[in-house]
Amino acid sequence: MSEAELGPVRGTYPTDNRRRGWIATILLLVGVPVTALAVVFWVAVEDMSGKTPQTGGDPLLLPSAVVGLGVGLLLMGVWTGIWYLTHRGEVFELRDNGVRYSRSGRAQSITWADIDRVSIRPGKDTALARWVGGDVNCTIHLAGGGKVTITGLTEGAGELVEHVETATARP
CATH class of the missing domain: 2.30.29.30 (Pleckstrin-homology domain (PH domain)/Phosphotyrosine-binding domain (PTB))
Structure with missing residues (x-):
């Protein structure tokens, strides 16, 4: 028609769309350091958990959740950035x-x-x-x-x- x-x-x-670009930028700028620090946190807890007796809880639960948060921020930032570029x-x-x-x-x-x-x-x-x-x-x-x-x-x-x-x- x-x-x-x-x-x-x-x-x-x-x-x-400009706001969409800002959102992508903020998500990526927050996601990179959060992910990097979370991985360091995860490695440190993993290293310490091998040297101390287990208490019954999973010592990697919190570090894994923080890594997931960081990766989630990165993925949302990339997805929003692609929308920004294509729309x-x-x-x-x-x-x-x-x-x-x-x-x-x-x-x-x-x-x-x-x-x-x-x-x-x-x-x-x-x-x-x-x-x-x-x-x-x-x-x-x-x-x-x-x-x-x-x-x-x-x-x-x-x-x-x-x-x-x-x-x-x-x-």
Whole structure:
């Protein structure tokens, strides 16, 4: 379907990709030292546990949890960084007969009939969740395969999701 067939623009919803980049940077900058220090902590506890009698608990439980935290921060930072690089210029245009989605020099016109289903996962309404875009998470599943995700990093994401959900509601 062409842009003209989608109808006039009813709203434009840009995504704050710059914030996504900051989030990735912060996660990576925190994840690297946490992981490094956690590995040192784990090795030290492992070394000490061999020299002292066992007390019944696993001495590596806490160090392993801290290593997992550090690795988790790194993985989330890499994942968010990839989104930052691949979703530059992300904009949703709400139109009468569908949505036009564009990013990184690519554009896609999606009619309401092209949408198979809309999955909305409830986010948390906290300051941190709002800042990282975790307050809104909607995936638009397309009938021919593929999907488009709207997060709280998109300006007016809640309003956009409501419009999409209402327009695609099946009786």
